[in-house]
Amino acid sequence: MNTVSPRSPAPSFDTRHFRQALGQFATGVTVITTRLADGTFRGLTASSFNSVSLEPPLVLWSLANTANSMPIFTGNSHYVINVLAADQAHLATRFATRGINPWDGVEYELSRTGHPILKGASAWFECHNRSRYPEGDHVIFVGEVELCEFSPSPPLIFHGGQFGNLG
Structure with a gap:
């Protein structure tokens, strides 16, 4: 079944203007983490996270074609989507900043497959x-969820170019 429609007018x-309109939609904030074969951790901030299916359990997120981390995430078999808690805006900024090691001083634990889970996340x-x-x-990356957890911590929200919370 072909699901691609004919191209619409320009x-x-x-x-x-499109980006500003999209900014009116409040989203949660995630940090997607993974571990390379040499043991190095990688992570990036993404607000493009959504559920897809309950059976099987599927979620999605997206990454720009120009992202330096594209080969990392297309080549790895697993990753962890960390839903940041309201008090973790600093992590969102940290994992979105180029030229630094975002892992310096960051607390995490390892998943069953050895991928980093950020401590204090609202869910993962x-x-x-x-x-x-x-x-x-x-x-667009579609992940099949093998394991997940959540806490009562309220999530971090992104709206109108700013971080906030539900309070």
Whole structure:
């Protein structure tokens, strides 16, 4: 079954306007983490997280085609999606900053497959890297959740270009 529709006309708005409109949708904030074969940890901040299916348990997130970490996440079999708690905005900023080691001083524990889970996260999902779909200037990653946990900590929210919480 082909699910690709014919191309629509060119949009009547620019990228900046589109980005501002998207900013009106409040999202949670995640840090996606993984471990390389040499034991090195990698992680990145993403707000493009969503549930897909309960049976089987599937979630998705997306990554820009130009991201330096694209080969890491397309090549690894597993990753952990850490849903940041309201008091973890510093981690969102840290894992989105280039040129630093975001792991310095960060507390974590290892998943059953050896991938880092950030301590204090509101929830986490250990995923098998099930499939990837290139769309536009991003790749959509679909993960099959093998294990997950959550806490009563309220999540970190991103809206209008700023971090916030549900309170």
